Amino acid sequence: QQQVRQSPQSLTVWEGETAILNCSYENSAFDYFPWYQQFPGEGPALLISILSVSNKKEDGRFTIFFNKREKKLSLHIADSQPGDSATYFCAARTGGNNKLTFGQGTVLSVIP
Amino acid sequence: EAAVTQSPRNKVAVTGGKVTLSCNQTNNHNNMYWYRQDTGHGLRLIHYSYGAGSTEKGDIPDGYKASRPSQENFSLILELATPSQTSVYFCASGDTDRGLEQYFGPGTRLTVL
Numbered sequence: 001q002q003q004v005r006q007s008p009q010s011l012t013v014w015e016g017e018t019a020i021l022n023c024s025y026e027n028s029a030f031d032y033f034p035w036y037q038q039f040p041g042e043g044p045a046l047l048i049s050i051l052s053v054s055n056k057k058e059d060g061r062f063t064i065f066f067n068k069r070e071k072k073l074s075l076h077i078a079d080s081q082p083g084d085s086a087t088y089f090c091a092a093r094t095g096g097n098n099k100l101t102f103g104q105g106t107v108l109s110v111i112p
Numbered sequence: 113e114a115a116v117t118q119s120p121r122n123k124v125a126v127t128g129g130k131v132t133l134s135c136n137q138t139n140n141h142n143n144m145y146w147y148r149q150d151t152g153h154g155l156r157l158i159h160y161s162y163g164a165g166s167t168e169k170g171d172i173p174d175g176y177k178a179s180r181p182s183q184e185n186f187s188l189i190l191e192l193a194t195p196s197q198t199s200v201y202f203c204a205s206g207d208t209d210r211g212l213e214q215y216f217g218p219g220t221r222l223t224v225l
Contacts, residue, residue, distance in 0.1 A: 043216030102154040
């Protein structure tokens with residue numbers, strides 16, 4: 001079963017808009033949630049992450065909002081740029097081990 | 113800067129053949145991972161390792177073996193390749209003593225005919 005789910009599968013926004021990517025999970029033991037960015041032909045790279053003890057994490061134009069009660073989180077990309085066009089993966093780690101469970105990804109396209 | 117390399121970058125194999133995918137990391141990380149990426153599934157963990165000589169089963173280990181002969185190297189072995197193993201394979205390294213990030217290699221595209 002898919003323990004980490006992402007929506008939408010694909011998202012298109014205009015340059016300058018805020019893109020919102022959603023993620024939900026089932027396992028209450030997940031305690032660390034990284035978002036990875038992947039460009040075509042490359043491996044994923046860590047973009048931003050949050051621990052379950054926090055409800056918000058900001059890094060420049062990228063912000064994670066985390067709702068532990070609802071088991072949901074979202075990645076907001078403010079002032080989207082064409083260079084942000086990529087696939088974004090939400091992942092989750094169970095406390096006590098080093099394994100990540102990935103969602104199926106959201107393909108973001110930013111139109112100039 | 114973290115460095116994970118994979119070889120080969122592209123591989124075409126025949127059904128029933130043996131395939132070995134190699135990964136090397138220069139980060140001196142203890143942990144290494146093998147994932148496969150398929151459309152609609154994201155990345156799924158096949159095998160991982162906590163250090164030289166250790167291998168652990170991930171979420172989808174069937175049909176795969178792994179080998180960690182040294183801190184730097186981690187191999188994924190398909191003894192009898194099948195078309196269902198056609199995918200893009202990623203290796204990653206990480207060390208929780210130095211943070212939770214996993215560093216990924218560039219991937220190997222495997223096609224099994």
